[in-house]
Amino acid sequence: MKIVLSVVSLALCATVWAQHENHNMPGGDPKAWRMPPHDYPMPPLPGIATAVPIVGPFLARMDADDISQFPEARPGEIVGISDGETLVMRASIVRRTINGSTFLMYGYNGQYPGPLIKAERGATIIVELVNEIEMPTTVHWHGLRLDNRFDGVPNVTQPAVQPGERFTYEVHFPDTGIYWYHPHVREDIQQDLGLYGNLLVTPPETDYYNPVNKERALILDDILMDDLGLFPWGDRAATHALMGRFGNVMLVNGAPGYELSVERGEVVRFYLTNVANSRTFNVVFGEARVKLVGSDVSKYEREEWVESVVLAPAERYIVEVLFDEPGDIEIVNSIQAIDDFMGEFHPHTDLLGTVHVAGTRVAESYAEVFGELREHEDVKADIGAFRQYFDKPVDHSLELTLAIENLPMQLVQAMQFEAGLYAPPIEWNDAMPMMNWLSSAEQIHWKLRDPDTGKENMDIEWSFEVGDVVKIRIYNNPETIHPMNHPFHVHGQRFLVIELDGVPNGNLVWKDTAIVPVGTTMDILVDITNPGEWMAHCHIAEHLHAGMMMTFTVTEP
Amino acid sequence: MQVFLALFVVAASASAAERPSSPWSVPFGFGGAVCSGTTSTALPDLPSSYYGVEMVPTKRVQGTGNGVGFGKVTFSSSPFGVAVSPSGIYMVDITMALRRIKKPKKGFLTAWATKDDLSETTRLGVLDDDFRISGKAAWNKFLLVVSLEPTDEPTGKWSGPIVMRGMSRSGMMHTLAGHGPYQAEPCAKYGF
Numbered sequence: 001m002k003i004v005l006s007v008v009s010l011a012l013c014a015t016v017w018a019q020h021e022n023h024n025m026p027g028g029d030p031k032a033w034r035m036p037p038h039d040y041p042m043p044p045l046p047g048i049a050t051a052v053p054i055v056g057p058f059l060a061r062m063d064a065d066d067i068s069q070f071p072e073a074r075p076g077e078i079v080g081i082s083d084g085e086t087l088v089m090r091a092s093i094v095r096r097t098i099n100g101s102t103f104l105m106y107g108y109n110g111q112y113p114g115p116l117i118k119a120e121r122g123a124t125i126i127v128e129l130v131n132e133i134e135m136p137t138t139v140h141w142h143g144l145r146l147d148n149r150f151d152g153v154p155n156v157t158q159p160a161v162q163p164g165e166r167f168t169y170e171v172h173f174p175d176t177g178i179y180w181y182h183p184h185v186r187e188d189i190q191q192d193l194g195l196y197g198n199l200l201v202t203p204p205e206t207d208y209y210n211p212v213n214k215e216r217a218l219i220l221d222d223i224l225m226d227d228l229g230l231f232p233w234g235d236r237a238a239t240h241a242l243m244g245r246f247g248n249v250m251l252v253n254g255a256p257g258y259e260l261s262v263e264r265g266e267v268v269r270f271y272l273t274n275v276a277n278s279r280t281f282n283v284v285f286g287e288a289r290v291k292l293v294g295s296d297v298s299k300y301e302r303e304e305w306v307e308s309v310v311l312a313p314a315e316r317y318i319v320e321v322l323f324d325e326p327g328d329i330e331i332v333n334s335i336q337a338i339d340d341f342m343g344e345f346h347p348h349t350d351l352l353g354t355v356h357v358a359g360t361r362v363a364e365s366y367a368e369v370f371g372e373l374r375e376h377e378d379v380k381a382d383i384g385a386f387r388q389y390f391d392k393p394v395d396h397s398l399e400l401t402l403a404i405e406n407l408p409m410q411l412v413q414a415m416q417f418e419a420g421l422y423a424p425p426i427e428w429n430d431a432m433p434m435m436n437w438l439s440s441a442e443q444i445h446w447k448l449r450d451p452d453t454g455k456e457n458m459d460i461e462w463s464f465e466v467g468d469v470v471k472i473r474i475y476n477n478p479e480t481i482h483p484m485n486h487p488f489h490v491h492g493q494r495f496l497v498i499e500l501d502g503v504p505n506g507n508l509v510w511k512d513t514a515i516v517p518v519g520t521t522m523d524i525l526v527d528i529t530n531p532g533e534w535m536a537h538c539h540i541a542e543h544l545h546a547g548m549m550m551t552f553t554v555t556e557p
Numbered sequence: 558m559q560v561f562l563a564l565f566v567v568a569a570s571a572s573a574a575e576r577p578s579s580p581w582s583v584p585f586g587f588g589g590a591v592c593s594g595t596t597s598t599a600l601p602d603l604p605s606s607y608y609g610v611e612m613v614p615t616k617r618v619q620g621t622g623n624g625v626g627f628g629k630v631t632f633s634s635s636p637f638g639v640a641v642s643p644s645g646i647y648m649v650d651i652t653m654a655l656r657r658i659k660k661p662k663k664g665f666l667t668a669w670a671t672k673d674d675l676s677e678t679t680r681l682g683v684l685d686d687d688f689r690i691s692g693k694a695a696w697n698k699f700l701l702v703v704s705l706e707p708t709d710e711p712t713g714k715w716s717g718p719i720v721m722r723g724m725s726r727s728g729m730m731h732t733l734a735g736h737g738p739y740q741a742e743p744c745a746k747y748g749f
Contacts, residue, residue, distance in 0.1 A: 029732045043742060045738055046738055046739065046742070055730075112647075192656040280639075282643075301635060307642070310639050310641060335645035336644065336646055338730075340733065341732065341734065341739075342732050343730040343733070344730070345697040391728055414737045416737065417733065417737035421728050421729040422729045423607075425647065426639060428645060497638060501631045503650075506634055508635070514638060515638060515639060517632070517638070519607030522638075
């Protein structure tokens with residue numbers, strides 16, 4: 001009996017050791033797997049305490065022994081560009097130092113973030129992409145209703161651009177506002193490593209926006225680090241497929257600790273973009289008064305005072321902020337985090353940046369204009385033409401759900417226990433870091449499901465004609481084994497969120513991305529204007545790579 | 558290079574064809590099986606009731622012991638779709654409706670929302686003749702309470718007997734200690 005027990009014990013040890021093989025302990029190899037950082041202490045999952053994902057670890061240029069050979073990245077620059085001009089954008093390896101750790105990341109033109117491209121509405125520019133990173137890439141021009149050939153979706157609108165190769169994009173700017181660009185190949189890695197930047201489309205009208213003293217584009221992001229540097233990504237498939245990869249270091253414009261100096265009484269217009277893989281932000285500008293002006297593809301019908309700004313991944317919001325009192329105003333992400341093990345909420349804030357307000361009054365103050373809330377008649381007129389369609393029958397439906405396979409039993413047990421209890425409408429933090437990390441895109445299959453046909457994801461076949469106005473009902477099924485919020489993004493078109501859970505939206509704005517909280521039903525009205533084969537998908541990078549995407553076709557009538 | 562492409566490219570071809578064909582018939586399986594949630598053939602009637610509050614009678618007030626009721630919970634109006642406070646707490650609208658109860662001969666059926674530890678309470682108001690009431694709440698976890706009050710004057714907290722009560726879905730959140738994979742983990746160690 002003792003011999004049998006010993007053999008069994010040896011076999012168990014061998015299994016555990018095999019799991020432990022790449023499970024690097026602190027002080028070890030930064031290129032190996034190790035336990036991901038936790039916001040809250042949590043005992044390791046019994047039986048799989050040393051497990052690692054079924055995919056291998058990936059870092060930028062893991063083969064490089066000497067990272068000093070790579071250029072140090074520099075802060076992003078503003079590039080004003082006119083109709084017909086050409087910009088060369090090189091996606092390349094750069095060296096970054098964040099919170100005292102130095103490592104390799106990616107950058108466009110050696111910058112973090114990529115250059116802020118500023119062009120006037122109606123312009124068309126040429127962007128020559130040069131791929132100097134070690135994996136295929138593309139550029140997707142998020143939110144732009146441009147020519148389908150240049151939408152940057154590999155194997156749908158173009159072949160992926162191989163390392164060392166180039167691709168020429170014609171980028172057209174039909175709508176005023178703030179947009180952004182990013183790869184559509186392994187976004188979970190490439191975007192997280194720094195391949196993103198803003199597109200600021202300026203209006204020809206001088207009174208399109210309110211007068212302000214300053215304009216600033218703030219790109220919000222987070223990145224996952226530990227004492228060894230960047231926490232590795234999955235090589236052949238994304239890790240963190242259940243909840244998406246949350247970072248633990250907050251970045252504004254690619255770096256921690258954003259700072260801005262203003263004089264007392266200044267009004268600043270901020271263009272906010274969330275480029276995080278999964279995190280939804282709740283941004284608070286201290287006690288300063290905040291006016292909401294616009295979102296993804298337009299201004300709102302009317303301006304509103306807001307106390308915080310909720311941004312899901314890929315969403316943009318335009319706000320104006322009055323800094324009327326001297327002192328430091330902290331810009332924070334303010335959430336109710338969940339400690340999954342304890343089953344508790346915890347108030348939590350992350351410092352994003354600080355605005356230093358001087359005691360001296362600004363020479364020209366726009367505080368009086370700021371105090372008024374404008375009705376945007378141009379937007380109301382534009383949207384007004386679509387009100388006749390608000391009550392039309394639903395044209396198509398989507399159910400947001402998932403399937404899992406071959407996950408460790410302990411993960412399934414934990415999810416089963418929680419599934420019947422409570423899933424929050426939004427996952428504001430990674431409440432279960434180890435379980436999330438162990439779930440790869442090979443084991444999690446997030447689904448857009450058409451209940452009318454039973455088809456899912458890329459098997460869905462929807463066809464429209466230019467001029468159609470399409471009502472789509474999206475239901476985020478809470479009765480799955482792991483419900484989660486999904487920021488739903490439609491390429492190449494614009495849409496209105498007309499109802500959430502049957503409640504009409506009282507202040508409309510054109511969107512290209514909208515978050516669908518758990519358990520909710522969202523009705524969107526899509527303005528079909530742009531021919532081609534277009535993507536629609538969840539913009540949590542890991543959910544996208546776990547299958548949560550579809551295409552639809554738009555033809556000329 | 559072909560292999561490299563296959564590893565990294567998000568492609569239409571990297572599609573559901575490689576995925577399990579029809580997982581819906583296998584609810585919550587284990588091991589190598591595909592697991593999924595329940596999936597209806599059609600979408601449910603609006604609105605979703607997932608975050609709704611089921612009202613349960615206390616049987617302490619005559620004519621209400623067989624009562625049933627539901628507090629419909631939707632996000633308060635917000636330009637972001639999701640309504641949260643500056644501290645990140647969900648702000649919700651509540652529409653409560655009770656059935657199978659009789660109007661008491663004396664007193665007023667009054668609805669309240671209260672934080673789970675009862676430290677804060679909001680009076681939603683007196684139920685109308687159809688036993689309906691609407692109001693708002695903004696706590697991580699909350700209770701809905703219907704009490705029989707001697708007066709319809711606004712007060713800070715109920716004084717009469719509780720007729721029905723229910724808990725927000727978030728109130729069901731529970732420690733993993735002692736459950737599922739942590740079954741052997743003593744919950745007393747964590748203060749439970």
